[in-house]
Amino acid sequence: MSEHPFLQLTGVSKYFAGTRALESVDFACERGSIHAVLGENGAGKSTLIKIISGVLKPDTGSISIDGMPVDYASPADANAAGIVCIFQELSLVPDLTVADNISLAQPPRRFGMIDRRAQREIAEHLLARIKCEDVDPNALVRDLSLSRRQMVEIAKALGKRPRLLILDEATSALTRNDVETVYGLLADLRQDNVASLFISHRMNEVERLCDTLSVFRNGRHVETFAKGEKTDGQIVRLMIGREVDAQFPPKPAPTEHPAHLRVNALSWEKRLKGASLTVGRGEIVGLGGLDGQGQKELMLALFGVLRGVEGRVEVGETSGVPGDPAIAKQAPRRIALVPEDRKTEGLMLPMSIADNLLAASYAYVSVGPFISPALESQAVSEAVARLQIKIGDPQDAVATLSGGNQQKVVIAKWLMTDPDVILLNDPTRGIDVGTKQEIYRLMRRLADEGRAILFYSTDYAELIGCCERVAIMYDGAIVAELTGDAVTEEAIVAASLNIHAGAFGVTQ
Amino acid sequence: MSSKLANLASSIRQNRAFAGAVLMLLALFVLYNILHPRGFSSAVLIQNANESVAIVFVAMAQTIPVLLGGLDLSVGAVMTLSACIASVLVNGSPLQIIMGMVATLLAGTAFGFCNGLIVVYGRLQPIIATLATGAIAMGLALFIRPKPGGDVDGDLNWAVTNSLWDFVDTYGFFDPDAAWFAPVAWIPVPLLIILVFGAGVWLPFRRTVIGRTIYAIGSAEGAAYMSGLPINRAKIAAFTLAGFFAACGGLYLAIQTASGNADITQAGAYTLNSIAAVVLGGTSLLGGVGGALGSLIGALILRVISFYFRILSIDPLLQPLVEGLVLLAAVSLGAVRVFRIKNRLDLFR
Numbered sequence: 001m002s003e004h005p006f007l008q009l010t011g012v013s014k015y016f017a018g019t020r021a022l023e024s025v026d027f028a029c030e031r032g033s034i035h036a037v038l039g040e041n042g043a044g045k046s047t048l049i050k051i052i053s054g055v056l057k058p059d060t061g062s063i064s065i066d067g068m069p070v071d072y073a074s075p076a077d078a079n080a081a082g083i084v085c086i087f088q089e090l091s092l093v094p095d096l097t098v099a100d101n102i103s104l105a106q107p108p109r110r111f112g113m114i115d116r117r118a119q120r121e122i123a124e125h126l127l128a129r130i131k132c133e134d135v136d137p138n139a140l141v142r143d144l145s146l147s148r149r150q151m152v153e154i155a156k157a158l159g160k161r162p163r164l165l166i167l168d169e170a171t172s173a174l175t176r177n178d179v180e181t182v183y184g185l186l187a188d189l190r191q192d193n194v195a196s197l198f199i200s201h202r203m204n205e206v207e208r209l210c211d212t213l214s215v216f217r218n219g220r221h222v223e224t225f226a227k228g229e230k231t232d233g234q235i236v237r238l239m240i241g242r243e244v245d246a247q248f249p250p251k252p253a254p255t256e257h258p259a260h261l262r263v264n265a266l267s268w269e270k271r272l273k274g275a276s277l278t279v280g281r282g283e284i285v286g287l288g289g290l291d292g293q294g295q296k297e298l299m300l301a302l303f304g305v306l307r308g309v310e311g312r313v314e315v316g317e318t319s320g321v322p323g324d325p326a327i328a329k330q331a332p333r334r335i336a337l338v339p340e341d342r343k344t345e346g347l348m349l350p351m352s353i354a355d356n357l358l359a360a361s362y363a364y365v366s367v368g369p370f371i372s373p374a375l376e377s378q379a380v381s382e383a384v385a386r387l388q389i390k391i392g393d394p395q396d397a398v399a400t401l402s403g404g405n406q407q408k409v410v411i412a413k414w415l416m417t418d419p420d421v422i423l424l425n426d427p428t429r430g431i432d433v434g435t436k437q438e439i440y441r442l443m444r445r446l447a448d449e450g451r452a453i454l455f456y457s458t459d460y461a462e463l464i465g466c467c468e469r470v471a472i473m474y475d476g477a478i479v480a481e482l483t484g485d486a487v488t489e490e491a492i493v494a495a496s497l498n499i500h501a502g503a504f505g506v507t508q
Numbered sequence: 509m510s511s512k513l514a515n516l517a518s519s520i521r522q523n524r525a526f527a528g529a530v531l532m533l534l535a536l537f538v539l540y541n542i543l544h545p546r547g548f549s550s551a552v553l554i555q556n557a558n559e560s561v562a563i564v565f566v567a568m569a570q571t572i573p574v575l576l577g578g579l580d581l582s583v584g585a586v587m588t589l590s591a592c593i594a595s596v597l598v599n600g601s602p603l604q605i606i607m608g609m610v611a612t613l614l615a616g617t618a619f620g621f622c623n624g625l626i627v628v629y630g631r632l633q634p635i636i637a638t639l640a641t642g643a644i645a646m647g648l649a650l651f652i653r654p655k656p657g658g659d660v661d662g663d664l665n666w667a668v669t670n671s672l673w674d675f676v677d678t679y680g681f682f683d684p685d686a687a688w689f690a691p692v693a694w695i696p697v698p699l700l701i702i703l704v705f706g707a708g709v710w711l712p713f714r715r716t717v718i719g720r721t722i723y724a725i726g727s728a729e730g731a732a733y734m735s736g737l738p739i740n741r742a743k744i745a746a747f748t749l750a751g752f753f754a755a756c757g758g759l760y761l762a763i764q765t766a767s768g769n770a771d772i773t774q775a776g777a778y779t780l781n782s783i784a785a786v787v788l789g790g791t792s793l794l795g796g797v798g799g800a801l802g803s804l805i806g807a808l809i810l811r812v813i814s815f816y817f818r819i820l821s822i823d824p825l826l827q828p829l830v831e832g833l834v835l836l837a838a839v840s841l842g843a844v845r846v847f848r849i850k851n852r853l854d855l856f857r
Contacts, residue, residue, distance in 0.1 A: 055734070074733075074736060075733070075734055075735070075736045076736025076737075077736075079736050087734060091730075091731045091734040091735050092728070092731055093723070093724040093727045093728050093731050093732060093735075093796075094727055094728060094796075095723060095726070095727035095728075095796040095797050096720065096723060096724060096727065100720060104720070104724065104732075104735045104737065105717075105735050105736045105737055107717060107720070109717075112716065113712055113715040113716055114715045114716065114717065114720065116715070136518065138515055138518055138519070139518065140522055156735075268850070269850055297851075300851065300853070305851065305852050305853055306850060306851050306852065307849070307850045307851070307852060308850055345853065
């Protein structure tokens with residue numbers, strides 16, 4: 001053993017446009033260790049990873065490997081040093097084959113040309129190692145499911161012979177079997193003295209796998225300790241820096257809500273299999289379950305995006321699945337959808353804040369065929385004030401705003417259409433705690449105004465804190481509905497896995 | 509064995525657009541020969557091949573920037589510039605002729621290299637950068653050849669625009685009537701040029717890291733960067749190779765017409781037809797999908813369509829109109845996939 005840790009960061013800071021992402025971070029990572037990095041969104045975890053893996057350069061401070069200072073110019077340099085990262089946003093090229101992707105940067109060559117047979121053999125070997133023999137090395141990555149793509153990503157990382165493997169939420173889209181395989185793989189790598197950095201929001205994963213934990217908060221490295229030194233409660237307090245309470249606005253006393261949105265036996269392709277639920281006026285209904293169980297498709301179907309949807313949908317007195325978002329948003333349905341990916345589906349990033357706010361409601365600010373500048377600026381300033389969006393000039397590109405403010409723009413855009421039904425697809429993903437709390441309060445206010453709200457979240461705490469009723473999806477259908485005091489983390493986790501409560505270890 | 513069959517099947521499925529283009533070309537070409545009074549003869553094939561070489565090379569040139577997700581509006585102009593250079597240099601002693609051809613190809617390649625440098629280090633969109641450099645190429649071409657004309661070696665002209673028999677006969681390599689030579693003597697030299705230069709350069713290139721990086725950039729540039737691929741080098745290489753192919757087209761055009769002509773209208777038409785050929789050949793204008801062989805087929809389809817006007821008595825005035833309609837119909841076939849899409853959001857991906 002060498003006296004130096006494998007990787008050492010000293011005094012590393014990173015700023016983006018004046019805001020601090022990392023502040024004088026000292027961090028070390030030992031060989032043969034599985035090291036968890038914990039922290040809220042915006043705590044600096046992804047910046048840390050990007051700096052370690054050569055995507056970003058630190059503004060100050062130094063990095064050393066094996067005690068030798070290093071300074072990478074690109075991810076390729078970091079790869080060459082043995083640092084391999086499995087990114088949350090996949091780094092696969094969709095139009096190339098699995099085998100091409102696995103040896104993308106360093107393919108086997110014969111006479112200067114890529115040796116496709118050798119490449120295929122490498123792919124087969126690596127896929128077999130992660131028990132993915134069912135993946136055809138000649139298939140295009142575009143044609144694979146998300147979970148298979150993630151496994152290909154892992155195979156690709158393995159092929160680079162890592163000395164430090166970074167997994168950034170790399171198990172989020174995997175099936176349970178795949179997760180077990182990855183666990184086994186990490187244990188093998190530890191035997192081979194490979195260091196792993198493991199970023200996950202699933203505490204049970206962290207408990208099971210990791211031997212060392214580091215907590216980040218607000219761009220600072222708070223503490224590093226061995227597993228078992230602290231209780232879950234202590235860890236959570238370290239992560240958020242205060243007690244977990246008063247995050248959510250108080251719930252109103254339970255009342256009967258007249259059903260406004262009624263969905264019956266909704267089916268589409270193989271992703272929705274007879275989903276049924278109702279949402280009343282003045283009610284926030286949570287939509288839970290593991291990622292990718294059809295929650296997104298349910299919302300898209302209700303909003304008229306999908307073709308060939310079967311089943312019944314009624315909004316108030318109107319029945320039928322809307323054929324188009326343009327129809328869905330109009331009277332008499334008045335549906336609004338805050339989509340999953342705000343950067344591609346929610347916003348037109350290069351366009352101005354004002355244009356984005358008005359994108360769904362030009363009809364309300366037009367006189368005849370012309371957009372009225374006076375109505376336009378009035379509507380924009382009302383929307384900005386209503387959601388307290390922090391902006392400079394409404395004519396600035398929306399891309400210049402922070403994530404939380406961008407999400408507020410998306411929500412404000414839809415509130416301008418005065419919707420009766422609001423579908424929220426994970427609206428708090430990747431935004432800061434303060435804005436989250438504002439969104440929770442806003443949701444409660446909107447419900448109190450008599451709107452029907454369907455709220456999908458990957459964060460169980462949000463569902464528990466915000467919703468009177470939570471519907472859990474599994475494999476394209478609603479498998480459980482929890483009401484009132486029955487909305488607990490245990491019950492949600494159990495229902496999400498489609499098992500009875502108590503059979504599965506529960507975290508937090 | 510069955511796995512090989514499965515591989516073939518999945519390879520055809522993945523290259524559906526290319527397979528469709530090949531079928532369309534075969535159908536059009538067979539029908540053309542049936543309708544032609546002297547169909548299925550070497551003479552017709554030679555004539556057709558001759559008239560196809562330039563557009564085939566220009567279409568292959570266009571393919572590579574398109575795979576990156578860009579467009580190269582200078583390919584027609586680079587072809588014209590190369591033709592004008594060739595019309596000055598390709599004559600004299602055999603050595604001079606060879607040097608002249610090499611110089612022509614190098615000039616076009618260098619021009620493409622400059623395009624690449626401008627796109628990468630000038631951080632310009634390819635379409636606008638090449639609009640400007642295309643005009644520069646035309647300016648240089650006009651400077652070299654203010655009036656149409658030139659002097660290209662006559663033997664060379666005869667040898668490369670006819671059958672292999674004539675090629676061997678012209679240069680007297682061996683007795684062209686030798687019995688062993690008979691089975692291949694009828695093959696048109698231009699067809700061989702297309703195959704040797706087109707496939708011989710493209711297929712190996714596609715299997716280099718640079719070649720694959722071009723696909724990766726067009727498909728997902730962010731992922732390509734995160735994978736540590738040589739992005740800038742690949743972009744420069746793409747435009748350089750485009751320049752090379754455009755120069756091949758220009759060199760052949762000069763030899764075929766035994767002259768050079770800095771014709772702005774013709775250069776523009778070649779550029780636009782090259783884009784049509786790329787799309788017909790199954791390459792996505794969004795980048796990442798397709799290949800230069802598809803564009804080779806696409807260019808041949810465009811040419812065959814125009815050949816029909818010779819044998820069918822259609823008013824020549826109607827030619828652009830009919831060509832436009834046929835092109836629209838052919839390209840629409842590629843849009844059939846839209847009907848299979850169930851999630852409308854996928855339409856925008």
